Amino acid sequence: MNSAGYLQSRMIVILNDNGQVSLPTGTPSAGGTVPASQLSTYTSNLLVSKPFQDFRDFAKSFNKLLPGGIQDVNKRIDEYARGLVSGGTLFEELGFYYVGPVDGHDLDNLIPILEKLRDSPNNKPVLLHLKTVKGYGYPPAEAASDKMHGVGKFNLGTGAQYKSKSTAPSFTSIFANSLIDAAIDDRSIVGVTAAMPGGTGMDIFGRRFPKRTFDVGIAEQHAVCMGAGMACEGLKPFVCIYSTFMQRGYDQVVHDVAIQNLPVRMILDRGGFVGNDGPTHHGCYDLSYMGCIPNLTIMSPSDEIELKNMVMTCAAYDDGPSVLRYPRGTGYGAEKLQSLFGYKLENDEIPAKGEVIPIGKGRIIRGAGGMVDTSSNNRGKERKNRVAILSLGTRLHEALVAAQEVEDMHEDISVTVADARFMKPLDVDLVRQLADDNGVLITIEEGSIGGFGDHVLHFLSLDGLLDDGDLKFRPMVIPDSYFEAATQFEQYDQAGLNARHIKGTILRLTKRMQVPVLEPVEQEA
Numbered sequence: 001m002n003s004a005g006y007l008q009s010r011m012i013v014i015l016n017d018n019g020q021v022s023l024p025t026g027t028p029s030a031g032g033t034v035p036a037s038q039l040s041t042y043t044s045n046l047l048v049s050k051p052f053q054d055f056r057d058f059a060k061s062f063n064k065l066l067p068g069g070i071q072d073v074n075k076r077i078d079e080y081a082r083g084l085v086s087g088g089t090l091f092e093e094l095g096f097y098y099v100g101p102v103d104g105h106d107l108d109n110l111i112p113i114l115e116k117l118r119d120s121p122n123n124k125p126v127l128l129h130l131k132t133v134k135g136y137g138y139p140p141a142e143a144a145s146d147k148m149h150g151v152g153k154f155n156l157g158t159g160a161q162y163k164s165k166s167t168a169p170s171f172t173s174i175f176a177n178s179l180i181d182a183a184i185d186d187r188s189i190v191g192v193t194a195a196m197p198g199g200t201g202m203d204i205f206g207r208r209f210p211k212r213t214f215d216v217g218i219a220e221q222h223a224v225c226m227g228a229g230m231a232c233e234g235l236k237p238f239v240c241i242y243s244t245f246m247q248r249g250y251d252q253v254v255h256d257v258a259i260q261n262l263p264v265r266m267i268l269d270r271g272g273f274v275g276n277d278g279p280t281h282h283g284c285y286d287l288s289y290m291g292c293i294p295n296l297t298i299m300s301p302s303d304e305i306e307l308k309n310m311v312m313t314c315a316a317y318d319d320g321p322s323v324l325r326y327p328r329g330t331g332y333g334a335e336k337l338q339s340l341f342g343y344k345l346e347n348d349e350i351p352a353k354g355e356v357i358p359i360g361k362g363r364i365i366r367g368a369g370g371m372v373d374t375s376s377n378n379r380g381k382e383r384k385n386r387v388a389i390l391s392l393g394t395r396l397h398e399a400l401v402a403a404q405e406v407e408d409m410h411e412d413i414s415v416t417v418a419d420a421r422f423m424k425p426l427d428v429d430l431v432r433q434l435a436d437d438n439g440v441l442i443t444i445e446e447g448s449i450g451g452f453g454d455h456v457l458h459f460l461s462l463d464g465l466l467d468d469g470d471l472k473f474r475p476m477v478i479p480d481s482y483f484e485a486a487t488q489f490e491q492y493d494q495a496g497l498n499a500r501h502i503k504g505t506i507l508r509l510t511k512r513m514q515v516p517v518l519e520p521v522e523q524e525a
Contacts, residue, residue, distance in 0.1 A: 001094055005094040005096055005125060009125055012118070013126070013128070014128045014130060015100075015127060015129045016130050017131050017132065028207050028210035028213065029197070029206050030212070096125050096126060098126075099117070104131055104132035105133070170329065171307060172199070175200075178307065178312065179315075180204070180209070181311075182315040183209055183212065186236065188235050189236045190237050190238070191213045191237075191238050192214045192216065193214070194222075195216075196242060199270070202240050214226065220245050221252050223239050224239055224246075224257060225249075226239075227239040228252070228264055237264055239265065240267040241268065243285075244283050246268055246286060246290075247289065250289060253321075257321045258295045258321055261295045262320075263319070263322070264322075265315070265322050266324070267324050268286050268323060268326075269328070270282075270283045271283040271326055271446060272284065272447065273478075276485045279484060284446075286447065287445065287447035287448075290323050291455060296321055297360075297422070298422065299313070299322070299323070300392050301421075302393060302419045304332065305354070309355050309356070310357070311354055329394070331350075333350075340400050341396075341397075359422070360422050360426070362420040362421045366400060368386075370404065379411070379412060380414030382439075383438070383470060384440075384510065384511075385439070387413065387440040387509070387510065388434040388440065388442070389402075389442045390430075390431070390456065391418070392420045392446075393445055394446065395476075395497060398498055399444055400417055403415035405503050410512060415506065416438065423451070423452045426455055428459055432465065439470060439471060440471075440509045442475075443473075445477060448480070453477055460473060476501070476505065477497075478495050479495055
């Protein structure tokens with residue numbers, strides 16, 4: 001806008017002022033319960049308030065008694081007063097002609113205004129200020145401003161979305177409640193978000209600790225920089241931002257956090273595919289763009305217990321900045337955690353509170369035949385038939401399913417599944433063990449090329465573990481493409497990262513599946 005005003009470019013900017021951002025920001029916080037940045041709402045209310053209107057009516061009546069020249073001066077003063085309280089003067093100082101506020105739902109009035117602005121010969125840039133209500137005209141959307149944002153199929157009459165029901169809590173709520181557990185014992189913990197309290201769990205944290213919750217509005221750069229300042233003063237800031245939106249604060253991550261090695265906890269919700277919000281909201285790139293920055297510790301949980309543990313680990317880690325990224329979705333529940341993931345839960349219940357885990361240490365979840373102790377197992381007698389899957393994040397579930405299916409099909413193949421937990425620092429001892437013991441090593445992650453798999457491959461190459469030619473390595477990542485709105489399962493299916501794709505990769509690398517070779521088509525003479 002500064003450039004347009006300076007160049008006097010012919011441009012029409014429409015400010016859609018709906019009193020909120022993409023999601024409601026009026027969550028309990030250090031600034032109260034009003035949405036972040038209430039200037040527009042306040043000034044617009046002031047314009048139509050009775051005291052202001054009474055004053056203008058009196059001024060107009062009195063003005064008619066004055067000479068014509070003075071009346072013209074007073075009209076200009078009135079216009080200036082409207083601009084001063086509505087924000088118009090600010091835009092006019094930037095070189096814009098300000099029009100508004102205008103009811104954005106009154107099309108009979110709005111369309112002629114747009115046509116006049118379009119047909120005006122004036123080359124000065126224009127700012128048209130519209131006041132709107134989000135979801136206007138559809139009662140279910142008006143009644144629930146935090147819903148109907150990115151939707152799949154829903155009931156047109158009620159607005160209820162058709163979703164598969166899960167009794168397990170969401171990863172977002174698990175994070176928020178785990179942070180509350182940590183904050184109860186540590187008064188230095190604070191939460192920061194950038195206009196996404198509901199999406200990051202800061203609304204839950206804010207209801208418990210409103211004075212320790214800070215919503216800075218749509219200003220990710222400021223959120224990260226604010227976290228850096230808090231860390232300088234001895235606080236423990238958890239800066240909670242969607243993975244895709246952390247891209248906006250990347251410069252601050254490097255210059256204000258990482259270079260100074262400040263213990264800012266950067267919490268990236270919506271890592272990986274997000275479903276119906278589509279390609280603008282997928283968190284596909286964080287492992288790639290964060291992984292190349294020195295001093296960062298990067299971790300990703302495979303399940304809800306690991307998420308609780310990693311929140312506590314972040315809270316306890318003060319030696320530098322940390323990144324915790326987790327996906328959109330729900331946990332697995334106690335039954336599956338025991339039957340598939342191998343947890344031994346006391347009273348068949350998920351622990352209420354997490355534990356601090358060692359930084360940079362992964363874990364083997366499943367050995368050959370489903371047993372971690374493989375000493376008495378007859379599978380994988382030949383190196384070429386021994387397979388290891390090293391997973392980062394919640395693809396671990398799919399890896400475990402694929403491993404069992406492969407072993408059920410072939411008695412001579414052994415499949416070991418490990419959870420890396422950390423991308424930085426990488427558990428090099430675990431990688432060496434998997435590379436030494438197996439003829440096939442597969443990495444899988446919920447991220448694009450340049451992420452976890454590339455870090456593992458880089459280490460394998462530098463450590464000489466590929467030099468003998470007896471290790472086949474395959475990284476499974478989100479392909480170099482954009483994925484449109486669909487369910488998360490459908491998106492991972494399109495990306496080739498579900499259990500059947502992992503199984504297919506194992507079978508190809510162990511030569512149990514013949515890959516068809518496309519022969520060139522002969523052209524007719």
